[in-house]
Amino acid sequence: MDSNVLIAGFGGQGVLFIGQLLARACMNEGLSVTWTPSYGAEMRGGTVNCTVCISDDEVACAYVAEPKNVIALNAPSFAKFESKIKPGGTMVVNSSLVKSAPSRTDINYKFVPMTEIAHNAGHEKMANIVSLGAFIKTLPVISKDSIVNVMRTMLTGKKAIMLEGNIQALDEGFEAVK
Amino acid sequence: MKKEKELLKGNYAIAQAAVEAGCQSYFGYPITPQSEIGEYLSTKMPELGRAFVAAESEVAAINMLLGAGSTGVKAMTSSSSCAVALMQEGLSFIAGDEIPCVLVSVMRAGPGLGYIYASQGDYFQATKGGGNGDYKIVTFAPASVQECIDLTYKCFYVSQKYRTPVCLLADGMLGQMMEPAVVGKYPYEEIDQSSWALTGADNREPRHIASIEREEETLRKRVVKIFEKYNQILKNENLFEKYETEGAKIVITAFGSIARIAKAAVKMARKNGLKVGLFRPILLNPFPEKIVQEIAQKVDGILDIELNCGQMLQDIKASIAGVVAIPIKFYGRPAGVMMTVEEIYEQIENVYKEIIEKKYGTACI
Amino acid sequence: MEQLVYKKPDSIRDDFKITFCPGCDHGIAVRLVAEVLDELSVREKTIGIASVGCSVFSYDFFNVDIVEAAHGRSLAVATGVKRSKPDKVVFTYQGDGDLASIGLGETIHAMTRGEKVTTICINNTTYGMTGGQAGPTTLIGQVTTTTTKGRDPQLSGYPLKVCEILKEVDGTAFVARVTLDSPAAILNAKKCIKKAFEAQIKGLGTGFIEILATCPTNWKMTPQQAHERVRGEMSEVFKPGIYKDRVSEAI
Structure with a gap:
């Protein structure tokens, strides 16, 4: 396996966090993985993003100009990265915030109302976790259990109270993709 | 523990x-x-x-x-x-x-x-x-x-x-x-x-x-x-990484993070039957001239890849000058967009064709 | 009966080589620093910083560990030494060109951090070692090899008054300007140098001494004339005195 995903959204949507969740889960499964935050000029323009590269060999490059997969949590991210995805790639889109129609026929789209799902589940701020659930269902690079295990290690102490909500949000996102 | x-x-x-x-x-x-x-x-x-x-x-x-x-x-x-x-x-x-x-x-x-x-x-x-x-x-x-x-x-x-x-x-x-x-x-x-x-x-x-x-x-x-x-x-x-240099016709030289990408390109080349290896010096200074010479004596050409306009290239050239006369090609750019594996692979293929075909009349050695 | 009335301080090497010109005040300044190190019993734990200029060969006369700094960088080097070995006594011995021109940034910032070090600055209004060019402290009208018609403020600005600046810097604990032009002045200078070392030993901050010193060679004067110049026009511009004394306040 040699894959990568660029995760993009507003600052505060937890983009970097779910990137690290994914990266840690991959690490725990013995995969090679890199996580790189948006950097340089990439930081301008209202979106935050990070890239996770995953390989069962060595990860060659942590910077990806043309990602294979994209999670777009907001409209500017959708606009910015839709055209950059490699043909055959996948875009997992937060349809609660992205109202544009897809413009490409050579990539796969999964539209999931992430903000709405999070809201209905009572976890307003967990659209990011919903998106991660939707992503690993669409592209099974890693199991849901692996992500949950990482959540258990990252959400401890004062944050432990958020654990159940996170797991539920992950489940909801996972189930939202058929 | x-x-x-x-x-x-x-x-x-x-x-x-x-x-x-x-x-x-x-x-x-x-x-x-x-x-x-x-x-x-x-x-x-x-x-x-x-x-x-x-x-x-x-x-x-x-x-x-x-x-x-x-x-x-x-x-x-x-x-x-x-x-x-x-x-x-x-x-x-x-x-x-x-x-x-x-x-x-x-x-x-x-x-x-x-x-x-x-x-x-x-x-x-x-x-x-x-x-x-x-x-x-x-x-x-x-x-x-x-x-x-x-x-x-x-x-x-x-x-x-x-x-x-x-x-x-x-x-x-x-x-x-x-x-x-x-x-x-x-x-x-x-x-x-x-x-x-x-x-x-x-x-x-x-x-x-x-x-x-x-x-x-x-x-x-x-x-x-x-x-x-x-x-x-x-x-x-001295520290260095040699990858698939045994029997290689062309050796890629690269250091630092670019060498990771070059290595993936070398793997791709090997998969496609191109006899290509990688030499990555880890100790850059003092420069490991002898090892570069030893490698150069066994190959038909070197392709140096750097994210600059050709700096280590000068040390590679100086190392083998007067020892062995093989073509040394360079691919690089000063900064900006990171190189991709495919991009480096393409360079490997071009250089391979150019040097190996010239020497042996066929790229499939 | 013989009576020993004068001896070389332990903090001066037995095989000392004086590299200064005849009549230069550096020799007195070095001796005073050495006497103070002896009296404070800190020679064995002192590390000195030699700066570029006439004091670069400090290790030829100071009987203590010495590290050389690049031109102007003495207080950065002193910072590195002191922070790594906080129990040592650290001093820099610098000229005015080194401290007030090329090294003014390092000087002000080290003292702003209140580095527990002592700085001795020899102000002779010229770049002595390179042959008498105009420096940051050259007086208005002073003839040097780069102000051949006298320093003109319109062309090359005004003399920099270091004590007046450093007394305002919060990290300094003792700031004084002294002269060496009479026995009384020399005794006073030694008292001040001692306080500048006590400032660091007591952990109060940086101790700073500016010594108005002669450079007969480059001034083209006899030693007597040179001391008259110190007493006269130099002291008028650079007023001797104690500018800040947190050491006495602390006692």
């Missing part, structure tokens, strides 16, 4: 390794893409009763490093490109004074301010330097977060063992990315510095450390002695 892998950012990995290595004093001035090193150490060092000084400039930082190193403690500074430029005078003094210390240089793109993109444009700055006089800065280049840790250890060890400044030459990609890595125990023996370090002339003759030398013969001997150390370092401390 064996430590488990953590997901670590390159800059934090370097900072944690410095602490683990026993770095006693750190001096620095912020510059992207390495500021996390100073940020981490600003809290950690005082907690451990060690020194952290936010220097007023890189000029000050490198001279604080000189002062700290002169007392025999493990000391480090970190910086980047246009700010490492400010340190060149100090580095020349430190080299002339034979003071052990570590400089972490996380390259960004230049010239001038350039920008914070990953680049390898400071190979010359690290290995040739801008300071005056005959000296070298021993330089190691990591290609992964784990190597950022392992080579930080190596830098401290080599600097203390040979009493010389040592540079860890990383880049913005390594500094900013996270990767699984283990900050293990410092694996080297501690080198006793008490025979020369300045600690106060208590029950002994006073010592002095100075680069100034009035006697021309004494100055000559000192510089010759310093250069003898570089030979010893090359002999004893």
